[in-house]
Amino acid sequence: MREYLLDSLDYDVWANRKWIGFLGGVASAESAAGAGRWMHHILTAQHIWVTRLGVDVPEVVAYGPEVSAAQLRAEADRLADAWRTVLRERDPGEAISYKNFKGETLTRTLGQLARHAMNHGTYHRGQIREIVEQLGMSDFPETDYLYFLAARDAGKL
Numbered sequence: 001m002r003e004y005l006l007d008s009l010d011y012d013v014w015a016n017r018k019w020i021g022f023l024g025g026v027a028s029a030e031s032a033a034g035a036g037r038w039m040h041h042i043l044t045a046q047h048i049w050v051t052r053l054g055v056d057v058p059e060v061v062a063y064g065p066e067v068s069a070a071q072l073r074a075e076a077d078r079l080a081d082a083w084r085t086v087l088r089e090r091d092p093g094e095a096i097s098y099k100n101f102k103g104e105t106l107t108r109t110l111g112q113l114a115r116h117a118m119n120h121g122t123y124h125r126g127q128i129r130e131i132v133e134q135l136g137m138s139d140f141p142e143t144d145y146l147y148f149l150a151a152r153d154a155g156k157l
C-alpha cells in the first residue's frame with residue numbers, strides 16, 4: 001500500500017507541475033484565471049489534508065494575478081515533500097480523526113485520506129483542461145497516468 005501511495009503522489013506532483021508550467025506560460029493570463037484558481041484550489045486542499053495529519057506547514061500563498069508559476073511550483077513541491085514524509089514514516093492503516101467543514105468528526109485511514117487527496121487533484125486538473133479547451137487552447141499537457149509512466153520509464157521526470 002505504501003508504494004502505491006508514493007507512486008500516486010509522484011504522479012500527482014508530476015501532473016501538477018505540468019499544469020503549473022503550462023498555466024504560467026499562457027499569454028492570456030486573464031482568460032485562464034479560472035484554470036489558475038483551480039490549480040490554487042488543488043494546492044490549498046493538499047495543505048488542508050496534510051495539516052489534518054498533524055504536519056505543520058505554512059499556508060499556501062494567496063491566489064492572485066501576481067502569483068507566479070515559480071511560486072505555485074514551490075508551493076506544490078513543499079506540500080509534496082510533506083506528503084512524502086508522512087507516507088514514508090507513518091502506517092497507511094493508521095486511523096486519522098479529523099473535523100470536516102461541517103464540524104463533524106470523521107475517521108479514515110491515512111491511506112484512504114492520501115488516496116482522496118490525490119484523486120481530488122486529478123478531478124480538478126480535468127476541470128482545468130476543460131477550461132483551457134473552451135478557451136481554444138490545444139497545446140495543454142497530457143497528464144493521464146499512462147503518460148506519467150512513460151515519462152518515468154524514459155527517465156524524464
